[in-house]
Amino acid sequence: MNEQNLTNKWFIGRQNDTESSARSYPRKFPFALNKAKGSWVEDVEGNRYLDFLCGAGTLALGHNDDEIKEAMINLISSDAPLHTLDLTTPVKDKYVETIISVLPQQMQGNVKIQFCSPSGTDATDAAIKLCKTATGRGMVIAFSGGYHGMGHGAMALTGNLNAKSKVQNLMPGVQFMPYPYSYRCPFGLGGEAGARACSAYFERVLKDPESGITKPAAVIIEPIQGEGGVIPAPAEFLQTVRRVTKELDIPLIVDEIQCGIGRSGQMFAFEESGIIPDVILMSKAIGGSQPMSVVVYNKDLDKWTAGAHAGTFRGNQLAMAAGTVVLKRVSNPAFLSEVRRKGERIKKGLEELRKDVKIIGDIRGRGLMLGIEFVNPNGEKDIMGHPEASGSIAAEVQKRCFENHLVMEKGGRNGSTMRCLCALTVTDDEITTMLDIFSRVVREIDSEIR
Numbered sequence: 001m002n003e004q005n006l007t008n009k010w011f012i013g014r015q016n017d018t019e020s021s022a023r024s025y026p027r028k029f030p031f032a033l034n035k036a037k038g039s040w041v042e043d044v045e046g047n048r049y050l051d052f053l054c055g056a057g058t059l060a061l062g063h064n065d066d067e068i069k070e071a072m073i074n075l076i077s078s079d080a081p082l083h084t085l086d087l088t089t090p091v092k093d094k095y096v097e098t099i100i101s102v103l104p105q106q107m108q109g110n111v112k113i114q115f116c117s118p119s120g121t122d123a124t125d126a127a128i129k130l131c132k133t134a135t136g137r138g139m140v141i142a143f144s145g146g147y148h149g150m151g152h153g154a155m156a157l158t159g160n161l162n163a164k165s166k167v168q169n170l171m172p173g174v175q176f177m178p179y180p181y182s183y184r185c186p187f188g189l190g191g192e193a194g195a196r197a198c199s200a201y202f203e204r205v206l207k208d209p210e211s212g213i214t215k216p217a218a219v220i221i222e223p224i225q226g227e228g229g230v231i232p233a234p235a236e237f238l239q240t241v242r243r244v245t246k247e248l249d250i251p252l253i254v255d256e257i258q259c260g261i262g263r264s265g266q267m268f269a270f271e272e273s274g275i276i277p278d279v280i281l282m283s284k285a286i287g288g289s290q291p292m293s294v295v296v297y298n299k300d301l302d303k304w305t306a307g308a309h310a311g312t313f314r315g316n317q318l319a320m321a322a323g324t325v326v327l328k329r330v331s332n333p334a335f336l337s338e339v340r341r342k343g344e345r346i347k348k349g350l351e352e353l354r355k356d357v358k359i360i361g362d363i364r365g366r367g368l369m370l371g372i373e374f375v376n377p378n379g380e381k382d383i384m385g386h387p388e389a390s391g392s393i394a395a396e397v398q399k400r401c402f403e404n405h406l407v408m409e410k411g412g413r414n415g416s417t418m419r420c421l422c423a424l425t426v427t428d429d430e431i432t433t434m435l436d437i438f439s440r441v442v443r444e445i446d447s448e449i450r
Helices: 008-018 066-077 090-101 120-135 152-156 191-207 235-247 269-273 317-330 333-356 391-403 428-449
Strands: 033-037 040-043 048-051 111-115 140-143 174-177 218-221 252-255 279-282 294-298 360-366 369-374 409-411 417-420
Touching (some): 066 317, 120 152, 120 218, 120 252, 120 279, 174 191, 191 235, 218 235, 235 252, 317 333, 333 369, 333 428, 369 391, 391 409, 391 417, 391 428
Parallel strands (some): 140 174, 218 252, 252 279
Antiparallel strands (some): 033 040, 040 048, 111 294, 279 294, 409 417
């Protein structure tokens, strides 16, 4: 390799030649990363970009946080084991203690932890196996719009049809229920009425002896849907789901893989509703940039036998050392207060932008997990009178943001929702930069469409 090869085009060409066609992010962001610090990344040509994707929410403290780096360097320098399967170490013991300490008080004395293979997908599969083992039942209830991973079991629980329609014979026995989505309500009602309808339907189906749906082994839900378009579940809906599952002795799994660890402005997104689940899925931010996933669950479910769920890389000591730093920093009430403040500032700026343009249909989310749904103002209206979602407009916004050195990802129905998944340590100056770039791009595209 010589100096003339150190271009984005050269590296992307090499990637196209050697990596599978399943790659996704390089199609939207055609650059080769060379350096990263805080909320900024730099490509091989020296161009700097403001990163509002941050590993799909993995980098809670941004890139190369000094305290995280120090923890990992110290571990490596100490000759401590880095790969331990599920054997314990002082590093692991401290990590487990820290995880338990950040749980709601009601859970802390009554949980077990299962370390999984590194991705959140494996945590989903482990939790389903756990609940099926503990209950002796086989069916699982999930929700439209949910995302729980790309493995065969996890994908079966995922709402998006794009990937799963091409893969036959996924895990059987999955029943989908409607999820409250105020802007595009599945019952055509919206607001509190729509949420109440979803709650009533959930309860009625599970308690109806003629529903045709057998009692499930578990109910799995994201308190804030991420890939589904940043859709927060109303507190009353989560409370109904928890009450009904409790009454019927059905384990409730909350997927906090993306919305947890401070992202919502609470340590866990489910805390907003005051519920206590039976199982929590954690990944992404809990490894401090390193791969890690765990399942935290009520001791009463601990019915499986030795080796019932395993994985070679569940003993990642670097992730445990780095994750301990993240959990301690993020769980500080002052830190979480700042997440909420910064999230409100971004949301306020986006709401002001929406007043001036026609291509933004809805802005939603909590904390620093925000979504901006783009619509075609000249398209057909849905049953609620809202313009149709526009993935093509969102894609153009994403493209031009990237050209202006702002990295943001899409999601939601038809890829129409731009998502804010910045570092929780993002500064006010960086928020200003993001709002400036995003607003300029949106106004340009809006003026072209009118």
